[in-house]
Amino acid sequence: MGKYKRLQHILRPDDRTVIVAMDHGGTSGPMPGIVNPEITLQQVIAGGADAILTTVGVAKNFERVLGSTGLIIRLDFPATDLVTGVYDCELFIEVEEAVRLGADAVILSAGPGQGVERKTLKNLSRVAQECxxxxxxxxxxxxxxxxxxxxxxxxxxxxxxxxxxxxxxGADMVKMPYRPGFDAVTAGCYIPIVVLGGAKTNNEEIFFTNIWDALRNGAQGVAIGRNIWGHPQPARVLKVLNALVHEKTDVATAMAHLVK
Known part of the structure; x- marks a missing residue:
């Protein structure tokens, strides 16, 4: 009980979503674009974000700005920018705290691979039971x-x-990188997948083309941070993303929003 209702705050009736990731301050500090979270939240919510993925601190201090927008709370912590080579994320927040903050979903990082899967997949299983x-x-x-x-x-x-x-x-949704041939990934996964934005890019056409390809190959949305709030016009980027995700337009038509 409750999962379906909460997911309706993240997924639109078309079962697709545009998530703005704003959890970077928890590891990288006041990056350009999120120095003032309140201003950034106002911009991306007005621009059409379906949900915000962020930290407990942002959720607690900017509750009124978040309003009825979908809220996803990060539970884990990889390492700050001062540390390299550490990829086995530690759980810092309990699901109960996310419930108190009014979250519509929680997120953690995990993955298969030597040296990381024993801890991260155990975290995944334990948190799934708690959820x-x-x-x-x-x-x-x-x-x-x-x-x-x-x-x-x-x-x-x-x-x-x-x-x-x-x-x-036990996950209800997956967030992961995109690679060409993504239909093979979505075909073998029976829960929704959203693709992440990755590092900041200056090649907007390739960036949006990759998103379009992921969507036409079964992805149900995006979860993007720096390539939205790190852009000079975050609201225009969100118009492009909404056109691709929800209106299912082609890349050229969607990118026209960048100059309007």
Whole structure:
């Protein structure tokens, strides 16, 4: 009970979603674009974000700004920017705290791979059981090789494995990287998948084309941070994303919103 109702605050009636990720301050500090979370939240919510993925601190301090927008709380912590080579994320927040904050879903990072899967997949299973008790949807952010793991680990075969593992161990949605051939990933996973935005890019056409390809190959939305709030016009980027995700327009038509 409760999961379906909460998911309706994240997924629109078309079962698709545009999620703005704003959890970066918890590891990278006041990055350009999120120095003032209140202003950024106002911009992206006005621009058409379906849900905000953020930290307990942002959720607690900007509750009124978030309003009725879908809220996803991050439960775990990988490492700050001062640390390298640490990918086995630690759980910092309990599901109960997310319930008190009015969350519509929680998210944690996990993934198969040497040195990371024993801890992260155990976290996934334990939190999934806790989410069942509270009726809280769980989003698994799945990285083959671990959070910020080796780029060569992000292959279609490894993404297929990671997505299916998330479904089998109790997640309700998957957030993961995109690679060409993504239909093989969605075909083997029976829960919704949203693709993440990745590192900040200046090649907007390739960025939006990759999203369009993921969507036409079964992805049900996006969860993007820096490529939205790190852009000079976040609301225009959101118009493009909403056109791709919800209106199912082609890339050229959607990108016209950048200049309107």
């Amino acid at each position: 069942e008790r509270y009726g809280m949807p769980l989003i698994a952010e799945m990285y083959p090789g671990g959070f910020n793991g080796p780029a060569e680990m992000i292959t279609i075969d490894n993404l297929k494995l990671a997505a299916r593992i998330a479904a089998e161990w």
